[in-house]
Amino acid sequence: MPGGTRGAADLVAREKAYCQELRKSGEWVHIWRCVGQYANISVFDVADNEALHRILWNLPLFPYMSIEVTPLAQHPSDLLVGEEVA
Amino acid sequence: MPGGTRGAADLVAREKAYCQELRKSGEWVHIWRCVGQYANISVFDVADNEALHRILWNLPLFPYMSIEVTPLAQHPSDLLVGEEVA
Amino acid sequence: MPGGTRGAADLVAREKAYCQELRKSGEWVHIWRCVGQYANISVFDVADNEALHRILWNLPLFPYMSIEVTPLAQHPSDLLVGEEVA
Amino acid sequence: MPGGTRGAADLVAREKAYCQELRKSGEWVHIWRCVGQYANISVFDVADNEALHRILWNLPLFPYMSIEVTPLAQHPSDLLVGEEVA
Amino acid sequence: MPGGTRGAADLVAREKAYCQELRKSGEWVHIWRCVGQYANISVFDVADNEALHRILWNLPLFPYMSIEVTPLAQHPSDLLVGEEVA
Amino acid sequence: MPGGTRGAADLVAREKAYCQELRKSGEWVHIWRCVGQYANISVFDVADNEALHRILWNLPLFPYMSIEVTPLAQHPSDLLVGEEVA
Amino acid sequence: MPGGTRGAADLVAREKAYCQELRKSGEWVHIWRCVGQYANISVFDVADNEALHRILWNLPLFPYMSIEVTPLAQHPSDLLVGEEVA
Amino acid sequence: MPGGTRGAADLVAREKAYCQELRKSGEWVHIWRCVGQYANISVFDVADNEALHRILWNLPLFPYMSIEVTPLAQHPSDLLVGEEVA
Amino acid sequence: MPGGTRGAADLVAREKAYCQELRKSGEWVHIWRCVGQYANISVFDVADNEALHRILWNLPLFPYMSIEVTPLAQHPSDLLVGEEVA
Amino acid sequence: MPGGTRGAADLVAREKAYCQELRKSGEWVHIWRCVGQYANISVFDVADNEALHRILWNLPLFPYMSIEVTPLAQHPSDLLVGEEVA
Numbered sequence: 001m002p003g004g005t006r007g008a009a010d011l012v013a014r015e016k017a018y019c020q021e022l023r024k025s026g027e028w029v030h031i032w033r034c035v036g037q038y039a040n041i042s043v044f045d046v047a048d049n050e051a052l053h054r055i056l057w058n059l060p061l062f063p064y065m066s067i068e069v070t071p072l073a074q075h076p077s078d079l080l081v082g083e084e085v086a
Numbered sequence: 087m088p089g090g091t092r093g094a095a096d097l098v099a100r101e102k103a104y105c106q107e108l109r110k111s112g113e114w115v116h117i118w119r120c121v122g123q124y125a126n127i128s129v130f131d132v133a134d135n136e137a138l139h140r141i142l143w144n145l146p147l148f149p150y151m152s153i154e155v156t157p158l159a160q161h162p163s164d165l166l167v168g169e170e171v172a
Numbered sequence: 173m174p175g176g177t178r179g180a181a182d183l184v185a186r187e188k189a190y191c192q193e194l195r196k197s198g199e200w201v202h203i204w205r206c207v208g209q210y211a212n213i214s215v216f217d218v219a220d221n222e223a224l225h226r227i228l229w230n231l232p233l234f235p236y237m238s239i240e241v242t243p244l245a246q247h248p249s250d251l252l253v254g255e256e257v258a
Numbered sequence: 259m260p261g262g263t264r265g266a267a268d269l270v271a272r273e274k275a276y277c278q279e280l281r282k283s284g285e286w287v288h289i290w291r292c293v294g295q296y297a298n299i300s301v302f303d304v305a306d307n308e309a310l311h312r313i314l315w316n317l318p319l320f321p322y323m324s325i326e327v328t329p330l331a332q333h334p335s336d337l338l339v340g341e342e343v344a
Numbered sequence: 345m346p347g348g349t350r351g352a353a354d355l356v357a358r359e360k361a362y363c364q365e366l367r368k369s370g371e372w373v374h375i376w377r378c379v380g381q382y383a384n385i386s387v388f389d390v391a392d393n394e395a396l397h398r399i400l401w402n403l404p405l406f407p408y409m410s411i412e413v414t415p416l417a418q419h420p421s422d423l424l425v426g427e428e429v430a
Numbered sequence: 431m432p433g434g435t436r437g438a439a440d441l442v443a444r445e446k447a448y449c450q451e452l453r454k455s456g457e458w459v460h461i462w463r464c465v466g467q468y469a470n471i472s473v474f475d476v477a478d479n480e481a482l483h484r485i486l487w488n489l490p491l492f493p494y495m496s497i498e499v500t501p502l503a504q505h506p507s508d509l510l511v512g513e514e515v516a
Numbered sequence: 517m518p519g520g521t522r523g524a525a526d527l528v529a530r531e532k533a534y535c536q537e538l539r540k541s542g543e544w545v546h547i548w549r550c551v552g553q554y555a556n557i558s559v560f561d562v563a564d565n566e567a568l569h570r571i572l573w574n575l576p577l578f579p580y581m582s583i584e585v586t587p588l589a590q591h592p593s594d595l596l597v598g599e600e601v602a
Numbered sequence: 603m604p605g606g607t608r609g610a611a612d613l614v615a616r617e618k619a620y621c622q623e624l625r626k627s628g629e630w631v632h633i634w635r636c637v638g639q640y641a642n643i644s645v646f647d648v649a650d651n652e653a654l655h656r657i658l659w660n661l662p663l664f665p666y667m668s669i670e671v672t673p674l675a676q677h678p679s680d681l682l683v684g685e686e687v688a
Numbered sequence: 689m690p691g692g693t694r695g696a697a698d699l700v701a702r703e704k705a706y707c708q709e710l711r712k713s714g715e716w717v718h719i720w721r722c723v724g725q726y727a728n729i730s731v732f733d734v735a736d737n738e739a740l741h742r743i744l745w746n747l748p749l750f751p752y753m754s755i756e757v758t759p760l761a762q763h764p765s766d767l768l769v770g771e772e773v774a
Numbered sequence: 775m776p777g778g779t780r781g782a783a784d785l786v787a788r789e790k791a792y793c794q795e796l797r798k799s800g801e802w803v804h805i806w807r808c809v810g811q812y813a814n815i816s817v818f819d820v821a822d823n824e825a826l827h828r829i830l831w832n833l834p835l836f837p838y839m840s841i842e843v844t845p846l847a848q849h850p851s852d853l854l855v856g857e858e859v860a
Contacts, residue, residue: 056294206330311637375677573724722844
């Protein structure tokens with residue numbers, strides 16, 4: 001990451017603020033830490049693919065991330081509408 | 087699956103009932119269908135590894151499933167306690 | 173495939189009819205044959221993940237297929253709206 | 259990428275211009291953004307392998323790209339002629 | 345393979361005849377046995393993707409094969425025109 | 431690793447002290463060296479996923495490690511309670 | 517597995533007895549269930565490779581198993597002698 | 603590559619000269635460009651493994667290459683003697 | 689394997705006889721059992737690729753085997769001539 | 775590798791001396807060059823896992839190597855005792 005230790009801390013802080021803003025807007029539905037890894041599993045509820053790409057592309061840490069997207073739909077055993085896991 | 091078409095339908099019905107019972111007890115927190123696949127992503131909130139193994143091992147479709155477990159913990163950007171995704 | 177040679181031919185015919193119906197409705201935008209393989213690459217333009225899953229799940233050949241879904245969005249160098257490739 | 263931030267921006271601009279020129283000539287038929295990734299899926303309609311290699315080799319970003327080519331042909335359920343996806 | 349030992353021997357004989365016909369027409373340029381495997385590496389020189397797919401799809405052993413196609417072009421250190429390896 | 435040879439030696443010493451402290455507390459139950467590799471297989475006995483993540487995240491060498499976690503439970507042929515291998 | 521349900525139950529019982537005999541002899545040091553899978557991780561303490569192969573080859577379920585062996589040695593942070601994980 | 607742009611151009615020129623010398627001697631039988639990649643598929647006809655290793659090890663670009671060797675033999679449908687693809 | 693238990697035992701006996709014949713002729717230089725697996729690592733010293741393919745193709749168990757061939761040459765730290773591992 | 779060209783040559787020389795010492799002691803039984811690669815396949819005959827790890831860990835090139843260890847045992851078709859391949 002650019003800018004040394006201070007630059008890194010700044011990036012992580014901006015990432016956290018960005019995440020919490022989207023959690024409040026209801027688009028970033030879930031986020032879990034993968035145990036023992038600097039990684040997370042998240043679930044998004046967005047209008048369409050364009051919206052999801054915009055959210056991920058604008059993550060402050062996007063240039064340093066490896067992201068995999070799995071499209072999700074409602075499961076017959078569930079009562080919720082479709083979300084997208086990233 | 088054993089028992090032909092009728093046996094398969096019976097198994098799937100038992101799987102669904104088993105799932106919904108655990109959803110009510112609060113242990114099977116989320117279930118999503120993976121788009122275009124006969125597969126799901128689920129999140130469990132259980133007491134410990136023993137409890138999770140007992141739940142998965144007793145799935146009526148367990149002998150026909152390939153299961154991968156990723157331990158999850160609370161993410162610093164979240165407010166929820168740790169769950170387990172399977 | 174069940175039903176021997178005749179059953180297989182019937183399934184393939186139903187698959188083709190199903191495909192062409194969705195091509196006319198505008199949801200199945202593209203389909204190409206992968207050279208040297210019994211496989212295709214297709215692009216879908218659908219309302220949401222639920223719609224895409226319903227289309228794929230109801231393919232007459234679905235039980236015999238291995239499907240991978242890659243969510244697509246508009247590219248800055250393009251002028252079209254987002255579609256989904258399966 | 260060489261030349262720092264300014265060099266990178268220049269390269270990306272040249273990439274975009276190169277792409278749009280080929281889109282107008284009809285050789286670069288489709289381009290989609292893969293959601294959540296700095297990557298695209300494209301379809302080319304070219305005279306032969308030599309033509310496709312020349313196009314890809316001359317991409318301004320070629321030295322920084324990892325490219326996979328899947329030869330495509332017309333699908334029996336389609337009405338279009340063969341293209342190549344890269 | 346269907347038809348027991350006799351059916352298999354018949355299929356292999358038809359495969360060999362089919363191969364040699366295309367070798368004479370100049371489309372199946374090279375074929376080598378991979379040492380220690382029931383597999384080959386072949387090079388084709390064909391008009392386009394449609395022609396290559398027709399050749400591979402009509403191989404008598406096609407339903408029992410796993411085929412991978414790598415598009416080839418002339419190398420700057422070579423003097424030959426582009427062929428396709430399958 | 432930062433700080434040259436001296437910094438590296440310091441990090442390894444801190445890693446060893448950290449490990450032995452957790453071995454005494456009973457949370458880091460086993461550690462084996464993988465023959466011919468700068469890697470280990472370890473077994474942890476922890477209260478929950480949060481505790482395991484905290485232990486791994488605070489390893490002095492964490493930023494330089496690639497960690498894989500496999501949740502374990504008691505085996506019917508064993509007499510011990512569930513532990514977690516990392 | 518051969519012999520239908522009864523044959524399978526008999527095999528599993530023989531597997532369990534075989535395992536416990538080796539646990540008592542001190543050669544099969546650890547066995548854990550992998551959560552959500554019909555699989556285990558075990559640690560053996562044996563005289564040499566010949567002894568380990570003899571133990572694994574004679575497992576009643578050996579013909580139905582896929583086994584991976586990772587040679588282990590004492591870790592500098594540990595106080596135990598080398599064992600072998602299978 | 604060492605020596606900047608000039609050093610790289612020099613290396614590529616030496617690689618080309620080395621290749622053409624071996625093409626004339628009959629040991630480097632074929633070379634094709636993989637479409638869209640800085641890679642080639644080549645076929646060698648050499649006395650033995652020692653000869654092939656000497657050729658590949660002395661490639662001017664060897665330190666920057668990732669090479670895979672597949673031993674080839676004459677195919678029953680062919681009339682040529684065994685060569686080696688690298 | 690065909691012919692039930694008796695057929696299998698017969699095949700394994702023929703495999704062993706075939707192996708020992710080639711060990712005596714000096715072509716099958718080494719054979720080791722991979723611990724915990726129904727698999728071996730072997731080293732062959734043969735005239736050329738044709739000879740190696742003929743040996744492997746005629747293994748009585750060839751139709752039930754998955755074989756990988758790695759061409760070997762003399763190592764500068766060794767004093768032996770090139771052999772081939774399969 | 776540290777120390778530029780001279781440092782690298784020194785390391786390789788030390789590696790060779792270390793190897794030949796162990797070849798004389800009988801612990802490093804075989805070493806072959808993998809054709810076309812800066813890699814080798816070796817067979818060791820050692821007292822136990824501790825001895826093998828000590829040998830590999832002390833290779834002058836160990837920090838720059840990627841090592842895979844496959845435990846070997848005597849094959850029923852062979853007359854030699856167990857060795858370990860690395």
